Amino acid sequence: MSIRHGLLALLDQGPRYGYQLRTEFEARTGATWPLNVGQVYTTLGRLERDGLVAPDGEDEEGHLFYAVTEKGRAELRAWFDTPVPRTNPPRDELAIKLAMAVTVPGVDVQAVVQAQRRHSMKALQDYTRLKARALTGGPSAGAADGAELAWLLVLEQLIFQAEAEVRWLDHCETRLASHRAQPAAAGAQTPARRRVKEHLGER
Known part of the structure; x- marks a missing residue:
């Protein structure tokens, strides 16, 4: 998630102060990725440092407004025009958990998968x-000016993501069952195992 570019997109529609940016960001994303005001102002400080936004006066209550600069608009357009890279995927806690679980003795990996499936289905x-x-x-329908559509797009992405996660967990369970069956099946066919059985008088 790019908070930096999300704030630039909001400021491209007119000057705003920190709390307004936080409220509008959460309205458009259905509060899926909640922000705190400190996070917003920290990002605004970096944007100002980079010349992408500039202070734009205060209101009667002392709220400091920010406006996007031409450099900021160029940065925003480049963001919209550039595909989100998949060459360095973000760390996925679930994938890391399962990767560790299958290598740590004593972990009931099937129980981990089943518990996650219940959570993902819910x-x-x-x-x-x-x-x-x-x-x-x-x-939860959202507000006017496209916020409802924005929230629906985010929500549908979460739905597709959850569906894919459930399918992947099903695949993991099948893979685990196959992996458990392989050593016994492979071992029964090895010459070494046959020689051990013959030595022990087993047929």
Whole structure:
């Protein structure tokens, strides 16, 4: 998630202060990735340092507004025009957990997979209910000016992601079962195993 470019996109529509940016960011993403005001102002400070935004006055309550610069608009357009790279995928905690589980003695990997599947299925059901509410104009439907569509796009991405995770967990369980069966099947066919059986008088 690029908070930096998300804030630039909001400022491209007009000057805003920190709390406004936080509120609008969360409205457009359905608060899927909540921000705190400190995080927003830290990012604004970096954007100002890089010449992408500039202070744009204060209101009567002392809120400091920021406006995007031409350099900032160019940065934003480049972000929109450039595909999100997949050459360095983000670390996935679940994939790391399973990779560790299959190599650590004493871990019931199947139980880990089943527990995660239950959790992922519940998340999928929750996302699906939220989508139904959004489509019928419920409390999570979002605001005007495209916020409802923005929230639906984010929500549907979460649904597809949860569906893919459940399918992957099914695949993991099949792979684990296959892996458990391989040593016994392979071992039964090795000449060394046959010689050991013959030596012990087993046929």
